[in-house]
Amino acid sequence: MGGPRFEPVQAVRAYERVVEQVEEAIERGVLTPGQRLPSERDLMVQFSVSRSTVREALRVLQARGLVRSRPGDPNGAEVLAFSPATLHKSMSTLARVSELSLAELVQFRMVLDASANLLAARLRTEEQLAEMDAAIARMREAVEESYESFSAADVAFHDAVARASGNKLIQICTDVVRSIVLDLVSEKIAGASDRKALMLESIGHHEEVLAAVRAGDGPLAARLARRTMYDYYAVYVPEGERPALLALLE
Amino acid sequence: MGGPRFEPVQAVRAYERVVEQVEEAIERGVLTPGQRLPSERDLMVQFSVSRSTVREALRVLQARGLVRSRPGDPNGAEVLAFSPATLHKSMSTLARVSELSLAELVQFRMVLDASANLLAARLRTEEQLAEMDAAIARMREAVEESYESFSAADVAFHDAVARASGNKLIQICTDVVRSIVLDLVSEKIAGASDRKALMLESIGHHEEVLAAVRAGDGPLAARLARRTMYDYYAVYVPEGERPALLALLE
DNA sequence: GCTAGTGCACTGGTCGGACCAGTAGGCTCT
DNA sequence: AGAGCCTACTGGTCCGACCAGTGCACTAGC
Incomplete structure (x- = not known):
């Protein structure tokens, strides 16, 4: 010693x-x-x-x-200015090699998106509300165009909410995980036959969420956001793993 | 054309x-x-x-x-087997270069930890509950020893909860963000005078959270987890940024 | 016979020099 | 004054060499 x-x-x-x-x-x-x-x-x-x-x-x-x-x-x-690109890179290799299931990724999105909505309901500015309005309007137009433009408008909406949350980390992680999820389900979505119905339903959900955000009702916006995401992605998640997602819907 | x-x-x-x-x-x-x-x-x-x-x-x-x-x-x-090390690396440079505030990091932890508790309340096994019990017991012992061992036991508790959530992504992100937060506040904590009181109070909070998890009351566990984290870290967050954290406590 | 010690044949880490293709800005020629 | 070339850089790639480690086979000693 x-x-x-x-x-x-x-x-x-x-x-x-x-x-x-x-x-x-x-x-x-x-x-x-x-x-x-x-x-x-x-x-x-x-x-x-x-x-x-x-x-x-x-x-x-x-x-x-x-x-x-x-x-x-x-x-x-x-x-370079820091970009989430490397974060995205490491998280996608994590998703691929570390066997992250789609269910886990969607669940993570549900958590983050709900929190973003909860915060956005209290902190959103009028400009941000206008952005969300515009994004939903573009979603509606895109229904008749292509799934790609619909998806882009959808992303714009969620990104506006994330920015309105005032938390850059939430915004970045939302962005990263979202793109990974979209990559995973893109081929499955391409084969869906009733895409248009899904889009229209999704637009309705988004409007409800936005109404709650506008009204400043954070808990409601969070609940609706979780529900919206679940309804949109549940079909791609193996049935056995859906209960874990439902657990977030109280 | x-x-x-x-x-x-x-x-x-x-x-x-x-x-x-x-x-x-x-x-x-x-x-x-x-x-x-x-x-x-x-x-x-x-x-x-x-x-x-x-x-x-x-x-x-x-x-x-x-x-x-x-x-x-x-x-x-x-x-190599994938480890979150590179994820950790890119997220810490994000925190440093991209000027993430402590408030944002703590807020993110509140979101993730609350969700982990929400899920853990439904999915936890008896073994995991025992782990959490053991972690809290170690926290109590560590009060008389050192802040380091207290912190280690605290980490063990939160990690057990994160594992019980069944979501590897939540677990990994919790781990990464936690270590960044601990790095940021470590020097400030070292100078705190009433550390022992803080530790004891924190133990009480953890017991309440664990009780809710054991009872299977997810929403309560989530609420208590957010409150616990806020009470523990609010003092290190500039006063002007605390309202954003409080927004999560409904 | 078995063990302990010693080389040897590798490994990655570093160095120096060389050549190429591309760029940007100065230069010249018109 | 403008359009074009020229040159002095840049990074990308290659080659050959040397060094300090490591593990294994071999050998010398018990």
């Missing part, structure tokens, strides 16, 4: 130290989105490593969505 | 194609966790690219948490 306790030193690879430094600079605001990194040949001098090492570091930073490099660009790599 | 519509071809870099192929093999189950990739020198023959290109591809795959390579390993890189 006693004596100095040494921490285990793990060989930190050179490219990782490069990543760390650049990452820290970005997070501390020293490097802001739109700014350019020095060229790879400059970086290899500044860090006194080889260009291979610099490039491996840049690949990691690029995979994390922090920078982007373009061949032939006279400037260096560009510092 | 008319004529063939060509899609814009964007120069796909060689290392990206390598990433794609390996990624697809992992997602299709051709490569399963624990298996080894061929060595870099083998891969450069198979893909007929240089080792630099192979290495850049491996860096990307490693950044995405799909493989890990160890120097000196006689085998190639190891295929």
